[in-house]
Amino acid sequence: MFAFSPEGQAGERPHIVLINADDLGYGDLGCYGATKIKTPNIDRLAREGRRFTDAHTASAVCSPSRYGLMTGQFPCRRNFWGPLPFTSELTIRTDQPTVASVLKSAGYDTALVGKWHLGFGRGKTDWNKPLRPGPLELGFDYYFGMPTVNSGPPFVYVENHSVVDYDPEDPFVMGKKSVTQKFPEKGGYAAIGGAAKAHERYRDEYVGQTLAEKAVERIHEHFERDDGRPLFLYLATTNIHHPFTPHPRFKGTSDCGLYGDFVHELDWIVGEVLTALSDAGACENTLVIFTSDNGGMLHRTGQEAWKAGHRLNGDLLGFKFGAWEGGHRVPMIVRWPGKVPAGSESSALVSQIDLIRTFASISGATIPPGAVIDGVDQSAEFRGEATQPARDTLIISPNSPQHLTVRHGKWVYIPARDEGGFQGKKIGDHLLAGAAAHLLTEQVNSGVVNGKIRDKAPKAQLYDLDADPFQSSNVYDQYPDVVAKLAGLLKTQRADIPSTRRLGWINLKQPDSRPQPVGNAALRVPAGSSSRSASFDFESGQLAPWKIVEGEFGHLIGHRQTFFHNKGEWNKQGEFYLTTLEPSPNAPKGKDAQMGVVVSPLFIPEAGVMTFRVGGGMGRTTYAALCTADGKEVLYARGINSQQMQKAKWDLVPWAGKKMFIKVVDQSTSGWGHITLDNFQFDGKIMNEYPKGLQNPVKSPTPD
Structure with a gap:
């Protein structure tokens, strides 16, 4: 795929260490104005290198931001907007250039330590099998780290293609409670369990230390091997993403609570890496880049830090996930002794998508002319030698398309x-x-x-x-x-955004994923005759003709008299509706313990729209999807974390005359981990058959 450029052979190729922090805001470092937090190691990096004041991520969201850094592409080209669920397949094509494959083609020893969160395999991830394709198929020689995100499951480490300490006699089980520690702002405990030994290996307060040790170990191994290859190390920390679990020795060390303590641990991690490079005698010929995957987030811990006087994103407007500057303008520091002017500052517009072309220029690798790369070469700007800006235009992807x-x-x-x-x-x-x-x-x-x-x-x-x-x-x-x-x-x-399924947490403001509310809670709406030729209104009080194809539900058809949230009307239609919320005498509002998948029979729609009502949670693992007969999800709907049902509609024109079905997914047991649906109305023909390739249906439960 790549050719080695003769221009790159003039002079020794540098080692490259890229450190990408998680959720670190523009104002979280001393060298960017923080006063409640001390970051001596990162500040030293800035004094010895070049500090950028107008650097941006490709997205204000973690997974698409990492996609942009890895590929040099705007994530909207992949229709990529939100964080990926833990079941997501690999989102980067294995024939696609990445920062790792570019450097590997130039003879680099490539390693990734830390957070991945870009999926594994093809189709839904099976954690009981080798996790391939993954980082190793994208150019890395070695991988160790957190496979998804430290706030969500599975809470394990992965090394190369395998879950660390995985025991095939104790496999992962979907919907089972995991053996993991509990912390505020951490969730998904019951989404996937089993694999007790692998889960026990992961200890939240020691993740930062573990990743630092692995990075240092990889540095030492590389230079002890001394095989003539330069090193590329990509260290993606979980600091400072929630939950805030600094190592005990860092607790109470800042002036803004756990938020600042977690940044202190991050600074220590950077210091450990810099010390390892110094011990190896490699500092003079190592390009170090420090940055963050998006801006700071104003979660509860961030709010406490704000109240203590800390400004996560400095004076920038906005926070993680958003289009305002605070969501995507991030720290970026570059150090390369003798090449990058020490103590300098750049106000040039730069993006993390520029790293792939910049690394190619520095290493001598050639990217194929046909590759779609939105990044530009910023090597002259790194050196302080640019006579004009390398870019004047940039596309930023927030959570909302x-x-x-x-x-x-x-x-x-x-x-x-x-x-x-x-x-x-x-x-x-x-x-x-x-x-x-x-x-x-x-x-x-x-x-x-x-x-x-x-x-x-x-x-x-x-x-x-x-x-x-x-x-x-x-x-x-x-x-x-x-x-x-x-x-x-x-x-x-x-015009370049594909019409394929959106990747990541489906945007909450799109009509197909967050229907607009009808208004206040409606009065009782009788079940009347419909002018449409087909409907699913559940007024029989039975789930049939729908079927359960995954999981075990003890309850799916609810009655308006036992709607578990203060018995309000909440825009229901008729007497019965479909809900994955489970009644419980010990939980007046119901339990979110049920998980699984329910499908309608196949139907052939005519042109027009399908109208329906949806309520319940708006999380990425509870949703309804319109699917083609082969199982491809094409349209979505969710609730808005409210029992009040919202009016929703799907445009069926692109699928008129084709076999389709509706799939209801509930893979969440956390708060608002359920979905409620009612009164699907459309024109078409309902068939007495079901999509092929689904799990064998189990007996449908009866209503309460």
Whole structure:
């Protein structure tokens, strides 16, 4: 795939160490203005290297951000918007250039230590089998780390293709409670269990130390081997993603609680890596890059840090997941003695997607001309030798596709209101963000008042970052020509977004994934005759003709008299509805313990729309999907963490005349880990057959 460039042979190729922190905000380091947190090792790196003040991730979200860093592509090219579930397949094609495969082609010894979160295998991940393809099929010679995210399952380590300490006599089991420690802001305990020895190996407060030791071990092994190859080490820490579990020796060491303590441990990890390079005598010929996968997150621990006087993203507006600057402008420090000017600073616009071409330039690797790479070569900017900017335009992907953002020169254009990230509405919410975050932060933005978007705010946003770096004033109405130009750039980029299934946590603001509410709780709606030729309204009080194809449900058909949330009407239709919430005398609001998959019979729709109602959770593992006969999911719907059902509709035109079915998935046992559905209405023919290749249906439960 790659050829070695003769230009790259002039001079010794450097070792490259890339450290990518998790959820570290622009204001979390001393060298970026933090006063409640001390980061002496990272600050020293900045003094000895070059600090970038306008560096960005490809996305404000972890998984698509890592995809952009690895591939040099805007994640929207892959229709990639949110964090991946633990069952996700590998999201990068094995024939796709990556930073690792580029450097491997140039003769590098390549290793990844730390967080992956880009999926494994093909199809749904089977944790009881070798996890391939994965990092090793994308150019890494070695991998050890956290396979997904430290806040979600499975809580294990993976080395190369295998779960560490995996015992085939004690396999992983979906829906079983795992043997793992419990901490605030950690979840999914009962999503996948078994594999007790592997789970026991993972101890939350020792993950940072374990990853540091593995990185140092890999450095020592490389230089002891002395086989002439340069080293590429990609260290992706779990610090400082929630849950906040610093090693005991770091607890209480900062002035802003566990948040700052976790940053202190991160700084120690960086120091261990730098010491290992120094001990190996490799500092002078090692390019070190330190950065973060997205901006800081205003979860409960972040809120406590804010109250203590710490500013996660400095004075930047916004937080992780969102389109405002705080979601994706991140620290970036580059050190390469004798090549990168020490103590220097750059205000050039750079992105992590630029690393792949920059590494190719430095190493002498040649990327095939046909490869789709959005990154540019920033090696001259790294050295402080650039005579003009390498880029003036950048596309940023927040969680919401509606908020796909373009940066052009000093201008940034967001084609919607708010920041398109999390939807917490009050102080203390784990998902606090967007306009609601202003209730705590008291930041100024012309479109926000009292934690809400102003009624008369413009429909989109334009900011002049030279004059207004903290995005206090939306000048959308003042510069229509600039808006038109940037909207045109976005239109061109949107044309490259594939129509394939979206990857990651499905965006909460899209019509097919977060239906808009009808209004307040409705009065009882009788089950009447429908003008549509086909329907699933569950008014028989039986699950049939739907079937369970995975898991075991003791309850699926609910009655309005036993709706488990204060017996409100909540926009139900008729007497019965489908719900994965389980009744319990010990839980007045019901239990979220059930997990599995339920499917409708096949049907052939006519052109038009399917209308229905949906309630319950909005998490990525509880949803309804419209599927083709071969099982491909094409449209989605979720609740909004409310028992009040929302009006929803799916456009069936692309699938008119084709065999389709509806799949209901519940793989969550955490809060709001259920989904409720009712009154599917459409025009078409319902068939007396089911999609092939599904697990054997089990007996359908009777209603309560």
